[in-house]
Amino acid sequence: MEDKEERIETPLVAIVIDATPAKKFASQAIIDNGSTMMNRIFDALIGFGNAHLMQGSHNKLAVIACNSKSTKFLYPSENGDSKSYHNRPGQYDMFAKVDSDIRHGLSELILKDSIDHDSTTSDSLLGGAMARALCHIHKIQRELSLSHQLKPRILVVSGSSDSALQYMTFMNVFFTAQKENVVIDCCMMDSDSGLLQQGCDITGGQYLRIPTVVGLLEYLLWVFLPGPSCRSKIVLPPPTKVDYRAACFCHHKLVDIGWVCSVCLSIFCKFSIICTTCNTEFKLNRPAIVPSKPKKRPRME
Amino acid sequence: MSVQQRTLDCKDLHSYLKTLPAAVLDRLYNHPATCLAVFRELPELSRIYIMRILFVDQAVPKAIMGSWVSPNSARELEDIVKLLTELRVWQEVEMQGGLKGWLLNPTFRRNLKGALLGGGNEWSMKPNTDADPKARGIAVLDEYAMGRWECVLHFMVGSHQHEAISSDALQILQHAGLMKKEPGDNQLSITKDGFQFLLMDTSAQVWYFLLQYLDTANSRNLDLIDCLGFLFQLSFSTLGQDYSTDSMNDGLQKFLQHLREFGLVYQRKRKDGRFYPTRLALDIAAGPKKSMLNSLNASSQATGYIVVETNYRVYAYTDSSLQVALIALFCELIYRFPNLVVGIITRESVREALKRGITADQIVSFLRQHAHSECYKEPPVLPSTIADQIKLWAIERDRFLYKDGVLYNQFDSQADFEILRNYAQERGLLVWHTLNGRKMVVTKEGHDEVRKFWKRHSRNGSM
Numbered sequence: 084m085e086d087k088e089e090r091i092e093t094p095l096v097a098i099v100i101d102a103t104p105a106k107k108f109a110s111q112a113i114i115d116n117g118s119t120m121m122n123r124i125f126d127a128l129i130g131f132g133n134a135h136l137m138q139g140s141h142n143k144l145a146v147i148a149c150n151s152k153s154t155k156f157l158y159p160s161e162n163g164d165s166k167s168y169h170n171r172p173g174q175y176d177m178f179a180k181v182d183s184d185i186r187h188g189l190s191e192l193i194l195k196d197s198i199d200h201d202s203t204t205s206d207s208l209l210g211g212a213m214a215r216a217l218c219h220i221h222k223i224q225r226e227l228s229l230s231h232q233l234k235p236r237i238l239v240v241s242g243s244s245d246s247a248l249q250y251m252t253f254m255n256v257f258f259t260a261q262k263e264n265v266v267i268d269c270c271m272m273d274s275d276s277g278l279l280q281q282g283c284d285i286t287g288g289q290y291l292r293i294p295t296v297v298g299l300l301e302y303l304l305w306v307f308l309p310g311p312s313c314r315s316k317i318v319l320p321p322p323t324k325v326d327y328r329a330a331c332f333c334h335h336k337l338v339d340i341g342w343v344c345s346v347c348l349s350i351f352c353k354f355s356i357i358c359t360t361c362n363t364e365f366k367l368n369r370p371a372i373v374p375s376k377p378k379k380r381p382r383m384e
Numbered sequence: 385m386s387v388q389q390r391t392l393d394c395k396d397l398h399s400y401l402k403t404l405p406a407a408v409l410d411r412l413y414n415h416p417a418t419c420l421a422v423f424r425e426l427p428e429l430s431r432i433y434i435m436r437i438l439f440v441d442q443a444v445p446k447a448i449m450g451s452w453v454s455p456n457s458a459r460e461l462e463d464i465v466k467l468l469t470e471l472r473v474w475q476e477v478e479m480q481g482g483l484k485g486w487l488l489n490p491t492f493r494r495n496l497k498g499a500l501l502g503g504g505n506e507w508s509m510k511p512n513t514d515a516d517p518k519a520r521g522i523a524v525l526d527e528y529a530m531g532r533w534e535c536v537l538h539f540m541v542g543s544h545q546h547e548a549i550s551s552d553a554l555q556i557l558q559h560a561g562l563m564k565k566e567p568g569d570n571q572l573s574i575t576k577d578g579f580q581f582l583l584m585d586t587s588a589q590v591w592y593f594l595l596q597y598l599d600t601a602n603s604r605n606l607d608l609i610d611c612l613g614f615l616f617q618l619s620f621s622t623l624g625q626d627y628s629t630d631s632m633n634d635g636l637q638k639f640l641q642h643l644r645e646f647g648l649v650y651q652r653k654r655k656d657g658r659f660y661p662t663r664l665a666l667d668i669a670a671g672p673k674k675s676m677l678n679s680l681n682a683s684s685q686a687t688g689y690i691v692v693e694t695n696y697r698v699y700a701y702t703d704s705s706l707q708v709a710l711i712a713l714f715c716e717l718i719y720r721f722p723n724l725v726v727g728i729i730t731r732e733s734v735r736e737a738l739k740r741g742i743t744a745d746q747i748v749s750f751l752r753q754h755a756h757s758e759c760y761k762e763p764p765v766l767p768s769t770i771a772d773q774i775k776l777w778a779i780e781r782d783r784f785l786y787k788d789g790v791l792y793n794q795f796d797s798q799a800d801f802e803i804l805r806n807y808a809q810e811r812g813l814l815v816w817h818t819l820n821g822r823k824m825v826v827t828k829e830g831h832d833e834v835r836k837f838w839k840r841h842s843r844n845g846s847m
Contacts, residue, residue: 133500136429139424164407174502174691175420175620304435316457 094234094310095223096135097216099159100128102150103207104242104273105193120296121193124272125298128186128240132158133178134308141231144181145219148189149212150196156215157188163178174349200285207243210252213267217259235265236288238307244274257282266311270303274297277337279324284325287311291320332360400595402470404820410474411609413491416499417616422471423496424813429453432490434473438497443477443485500847518652520660522624525650529662532647533586534706536593540582552647560596576741582710583742583750590664591645603747606635614639618648618665645804691756694767698727699755713737714747729770734777744778789825791813792834798822803841808834 108120128215129145136142155161158181174182215222215223221233227233237260260267260282269279288311293302306319328337331352342351347361357364401409401422413417423431436452437444454459465486468474473492477486507667539549540563554572557563562578582588594615601608614636621627629637640659643649648665651658689707691699700711703723711717714737715727737747750770755765801822808814813830817823826834 107514128789130501134435137420137500138428175416175499176622177620178500300439308435309428309432313432315454316429316460317432318451319454 091141091231092234093141093143093227093231094139095145095220095236096132097145097219097237098128098237099205099209099216099237099239099241099245100146100148100189100256101209101212101239101241102148102189102192102196105150106197106244107245107273122164123297124299125186125189127303128189129182130300131303131308132181134186134304135260136177136181138174138308143223145216146185147212147216147219148179148192149208150192151207151320152196153192154208154212154215155188155192156186156219160184160188206248207241208249209239209241209243210249210256213237213239213256214252214259215266217256217263220265221263226360232310234310235264236268236311237280239267239282240267240272241269241276241279242274243274244276248335250278250335251332253278253282259287260286268272268307269309272299277328278330281327282323289314289319290323290325292323397421397469398471406472408609410489410491412612413472413489413495415453415613415616416495418613418619419492419495420499421616421618422492426467427464429457429460430468433468435462436495437486437488438493438500442489443479443487444477445483445485446485449486457838458826467566471548520624520650520652524659525624525662528650529647529664532645533590533664534704536646537589538706539704542574542579552642553645556593556597556600559600560593579713579737579742580746583746585749585753586664587668590646590648592666602637606639608749610636611639615665615668618643618661619668621661621666622665623661623666626660629657629659688755688757688759690751690754691759692729692751692766692770695771696729696770696773698729698751700725700727710750713740713742729774731777734774735781738778738781744775747774788828789813790828790831791823791825793821793823795822800841804834804838807837 105121108124132144132146136144138240140158144158145156148155148157168378171253186199191198193212220237222231224233224235257267259265265286266288267279267282268287268288269276269290271279271290273296274291282288291302291306293299309317327340328339329337329350330336331341333351333353338350338352342354343349343360344351344361344363345365346363347358349358349360351358401412404412411483413422416510423434428433433449433452437449449460450461469476472489474486474488477485477487516751532825536549536553538558539553540557554563557578558565558572560577560581562581563572563577564575565572581592583591597607601611614632629640632640634811640649640651641654643665644651644659644839646664647662648668650662651735690711691701698711698715700707702708703725708717708720711725711727714729714734716730716733717725717727719726734744734747738744748766751770759765792804795804800817801824805814805817805824808824808826808830811830811833813826813834815825815827817825
């Protein structure tokens with residue numbers, strides 16, 4: 084007889100954009116009707132963000148971009164709404180703001196990056212940006228009234244391959260996300276990332292490497308627009324096989340077989356006497372083969 | 385006495401739009417705001433479908449569309465197809481080679497795309513270019529909106545300490561059947577529907593009220609499409625932003641003044657040239673239950689004020705005479721303090737409310753909706769015993785089942801009675817029968833048939 088009290092669902096999508104492959108795409112040839120590849124990607128991302136907001140009045144959006152130096156909130160923008168945006172005729176006010184915020188912030192970030200010459204070698208701070216996205220989700224969750232229920236997810240749009248340097252950050256992010264019921268989706272352009280595959284798998288999200296960057300918007304709208312609850316109803320691309328290799332803590336290389344600290348479970352590719360994470364000494368400098376004690380057997384008398 | 389409980393029919397956006405003629409609907413889609421509002425109210429799967437074909441400028445074959453969903457959701461797809469066709473969002477077309485396909489309504493496609501990416505028909509509501517020297521904060525707007533709206537409700541419950549409302553508002557109240565003039569009485573009195581209306585949540589009230597208002601729009605020489613379009617734009621406006629009235633025609637200006645009266649928009653002076661939408665107007669298109677008002681309720685503690693205990697006691701932390709009057713509809717009030725009213729829910733008090741036409745569900749949802757914020761910390765918000773008991777008291781009144789029928793009695797012999805009874809029973813016309821005294825009741829519709837049979841039977845018998 085007791086009917087369930089309904090809570091209003093509030094889907095939140097935090098888009099994490101990796102801006103480091105920008106250089107790769109910027110140099111690509113101009114396609115069909117005079118728009119560059121970069122513009123194509125910008126339009127796709129903004130279109131997707133607005134399409135999500137369009138789904139319902141309670142839908143929320145956050146956009147975070149990162150390069151190898153910094154992470155940055157594009158929407159809601161960090162410096163308030165002081166920036167003026169010009170409205171295109173017919174466009175909904177809110178969408179116009181999203182449009183200008185993302186376009187403005189992302190190009191600023193990429194331009195700054197291209198001026199810096201020594202940044203080419205380092206990896207992008209994707210893990211850090213995802214951590215910020217989680218913080219943002221947590222903040223929204225606390226601010227939300229009790230009659231609402233947040234349905235958060237993170238969409239990573241990246242084009243750079245694995246960075247084992249950030250292995251720990253990534254793993255922490257994934258497990259936090261899993262604990263907070265945040266789904267991590269990942270849309271890869273051009274290259275694959277084993278780490279992000281793991282993250283999507285752990286949190287029950289969708290990992291997709293798109294074959295062509297030109298079709299980015301179509302893929303985003305098809306695979307990533309529907310929320311997790313609706314995905315069972317539609318036909319999605321088959322799941323990829325997840326590469327569950329771990330990166331070692333000493334050289335940040337992916338290893339198949341390694342040494343594991345018996346105390347803190349840190350992974351090493353080479354044997355060392357002391358664990359660098361928890362400072363445990365491994366007392367293996369005794370005679371190499373310790374004669375094992377004869378096992379006691381229950382006496383049968 | 386009618387057995388069926390008549391509940392106030394509060395349509396949502398779609399069922400309202402379906403009542404409109406097709407031509408009106410097509411003209412409505414001429415505006416991005418309407419398209420956006422309609423789109424948002426669609427079920428999730430159909431939104432995905434529209435998103436996928438939004439950028440496809442030609443018809444898409446049915447076979448392809450069907451392959452987008454997994455086989456066990458095929459039923460759902462059928463529902464979607466029906467809904468979208470009814471709303472004229474898409475239509476079935478014959479494609480080359482005899483394939484059947486679906487084509488998105490071109491106007492709808494253009495305007496939805498426009499809302500998303502820009503470049504469609506312009507919104508007639510524009511933000512003012514110069515800043516208002518006397519700009520109003522959001523808090524002021526909220527207060528104003530709730531004040532105006534409560535004024536209407538106050539009038540309905542008949543607490544006359546407040547200013548009277550205009551004749552236009554009165555007309556709508558009467559038209560909606562929420563209040564009526566008793567013959568020989570000059571005063572308006574509240575009807576059964578009115579009581580139900582009072583217990584709805586504010587967004588549902590506003591939406592219901594507006595629907596009734598739009599019903600009378602034509603008689604006020606207002607253009608229904610203009611009004612609806614404006615209303616949808618209003619629902620997508622930004623709170624705290626002032627909008628210019630310059631581009632509005634006379635009809636809309638008049639409409640604006642009516643909205644102003646109910647607190648949906650704020651205007652300092654009639655000739656000010658600018659207005660502010662209030663929270664009441666925001667998101668009305670989302671229909672009852674989902675609008676922004678709920679977030680208002682959560683943020684200000686003024687609205688959540690009721691604590692219900694398992695011993696049927698109701699504590700209402702309020703000093704508003706309106707809220708006290710609402711609680712008194714189904715509660716027996718015991719104590720009254722400056723900021724607290726204590727009441728008790730009894731069988732009699734609930735039955736009294738049920739007699740007035742209020743339903744158990746409405747009472748329960750009212751208690752739940754206005755529950756004190758402390759109650760949310762320990763769910764269930766409303767003790768389930770109370771919710772169940774109120775519903776049981778309501779069911780209690782429905783123990784009688786009324787059916788029209790015709791009584792047959794004074795049979796001469798047991799055999800005659802049995803023949804007739806069996807005849808009626810086989811055809812499902814029998815309502816009730818008893819061997820004791822040989823009586824039976826046949827449904828009204830079946831009476832003719834049974835009588836003919838009886839005449840035939842007795843003629844045969846006498847021969």
